[in-house]
Amino acid sequence: MPRANQRHSSLYLHFPFCEAKCHYCDFYSIGREKTGSGDPDLFEQALLREIDLRGNRGDFSDRIETLFLGGGTPSMTPPDSMERIFKALFRWTSLAPVYEWTMEANPSSITRDRFKAYRELGINRISMGVQSLRSDHLQKLGRVHDEREALRALDSVFESGFTNVSTDLLCGVPGQTLDDLDSHIRGLTAFPLTHLSIYLLTLTPGHPMYRELPDENEQLAHLSFIHEKMTDLGFEHYEISNFAKPGHRARHNLVYWTGASYLGLGPSAHSFSLADRLRFRNPNSLHRWATPLLNENRLPVEDSEELTPEQQELEKWLLAIRLEEGFPKAWIDSDSRRKKVEILIKEGLLEPHPRMGDRLRATPRGFALSDALVRELS
Ligand code: SF4
Structure with a gap:
């Protein structure tokens, strides 16, 4: 591993x-x-x-x-x-x-x-x-x-x-x-x-x-x-x-x-190590998880992947759209993204954050249609 x-x-x-x-x-x-x-x-x-x-x-x-x-x-x-x-x-x-x-x-x-x-x-x-x-x-x-x-x-x-x-x-x-x-x-x-x-x-x-x-x-x-x-x-x-x-x-x-690190133990548990940008997980089976631990004295991690820059970018938007705090306006860094944001605001899916002037966030309707929002913005 x-x-x-x-x-x-x-x-x-x-x-x-x-x-x-x-x-x-x-x-x-x-x-x-x-x-x-x-x-x-x-x-x-x-x-x-x-x-x-x-x-x-x-x-x-x-x-x-x-x-x-x-x-x-x-x-x-x-x-x-x-x-x-x-x-x-x-x-x-x-x-x-x-x-x-x-x-x-x-x-x-x-x-x-x-x-x-x-x-x-x-x-x-x-x-x-x-x-x-x-x-x-x-x-x-x-x-x-x-x-x-x-x-x-x-x-x-x-x-x-x-x-x-x-x-x-x-x-x-x-x-x-x-x-x-x-x-x-x-x-x-x-x-x-x-x-x-x-x-x-x-x-x-x-x-x-x-x-x-x-x-x-x-x-x-x-x-x-x-x-x-x-x-x-x-x-x-x-x-x-x-x-x-x-x-x-x-x-x-x-x-x-918020994309921070966590460690999962037990069958099927997932983990993320921010320092290495590494995701890994244990097997989805009690016996496939327990056998290496008990018989070979080794961790049973089955799968791991280092996030690519594209995955990190997608993840950044996925996470930001979920939360009430939304995302900084500085993320709107291209003309095409600016146009999309204008349309999403007109459609009532995004709004300026009422308390944080430098941020935008999903509206309640935007929360409900979050997959579409992420597709547009990422
Ligand atoms: S089987 Fe039911 S109780 Fe058990 S984890 Fe799934 S949803 Fe929860």
Whole structure:
């Protein structure tokens, strides 16, 4: 594997197990029915080894600023297993004085006691995959929880002492109306959430539900309704799909969205080393990831690529269009780009930034049509 000369202060750990595989899920995860009885132990042993190999190489910086436990469903991992994993990690590094340590959780794998145990470990932010508060839609999406369980889980998270809590919601679900979205947002924001991620459901053309997806106009109506509703409720629309109360933007995700470095551990985890402009990733398979670690004592990195100048340019625009801060006017460095920008402003897709005079940004409609914007500008 190419040497990455970066000491990382943002870490992602991928926990691959889920209770069931949701019908729309693209992440690498294994439903309970396909999980072998020894798989959780194998995962823990291999992750401990990966941590030690990374630690030995000097890949962790002295202070971790952001730590994200994703998956999969990390909240299925028993707290004693979590504790062993983090004891191993903190032999090599420690937490920065102000850190963000997020764990993704699903409503059906939550008890108050388990959450208290996670909090005692140091986890200080929860991201809960609610997706919908209509039980028939949840069932259609293949989720194992229903509305009551989702609300009970949110009660448990706050009762166990977490104060920095985000939830995920899906829009553009077949059959979903603006009234549904309104009542989901009202139901969720009745809790003191600091953050909400609202993603548009996307499916591949061969997917059984693909034909039922709303058309582009309806999707745009969903997205603009969500923007109005969430900003009225005092959330900042700071990224295409993300809304935060002031001071609660997701620090770890901002590392991805600003092109900074991060190190991923666990099956399918991706990494980026800014110092080398190098992307690399682990295999999308528990066994292909674990075998080199446990049998050959070597890192299982499967793929790596150094970004070309063209990829860097595309990436620069992709990232800038996603964020509320937008991009500096200095990037409009040719007549053809200037003309395109004028047209995009006339079409209501770009606008001068209201607080930063030297920048332009995507409008809410521009967020919804971000692929087209990037195509025009990059
Ligand atoms: S819970 Fe999340 S990671 Fe697991 S299958 Fe469902 S969408 Fe995928």
